[in-house]
Amino acid sequence: MKQEVLDWLEHWLVDHLTCDSVAPSSLVTGTSLEEFEIRQVAVDFIYAGLASGMLDLLPQGVLFGGGELGFHGPLDYAQELMKFNPFEFDELLAGRAAWGGPQIALSKAGRDLMENVGLKFSETYGEEKEEGRQRFLAEIIQRFERIGVRLGDVSYISDPHLGQGS
Secondary structure, three states, X not given: OOHHHHHHHHHHHHHHOOOOOEXXXXXHOOOOOOHHHHHHHHXXXXXXXXXXXXXXXXXXXXXXXXXXXXXXXXXXXXHHHHXXXXXXXXXXXXXXXXXXXXXXXXXXXXXXXXXXXXXXXXXXXXXXXXXXXHHHHHHHHHHHHHOOOOOOOOOOOOOOOOOOOO
16 A cells, blocks of 8 residues: 555544544545545545445445435445546535435444554544554554455446446
8 A cells, every 4th residue: 555545544544533424525635646546545445444344324324225315335335436526516516415415434343443452532642542543554454455445556446437447
């Protein structure tokens, strides 16, 4: 995994999702990665997080057909995200059910893993927490790789406008 992707993962996973939920559209901000690359990384991250059980899509039930925003599991949701470019205003509006409707949050399993490496929800900063932060990141990366997602190295969810992943 290249350093820019690892920095992005640490920023969003450890700095933000260990404290609060975020809109999927937030995940494509605050990075030096190119738009096409961060979009791919964000969608693959969301898919891997949901498929591995480390993340939840809120409100509860929306990932499996509940409510107006209902999707049919992690793959369906990720494919819906990939249909719309979050950097194009008209597409972001068209894809608002995917990019802006639900929230991404650390799941109970994700919070349990965080605690197992010595971190507490909303308490992940400071030098004394660095070892736990790195262990948490390493474990999440391993779980993603076990389901075939290698963030930033290989596209997992393909862009329907481009054909197969790159």
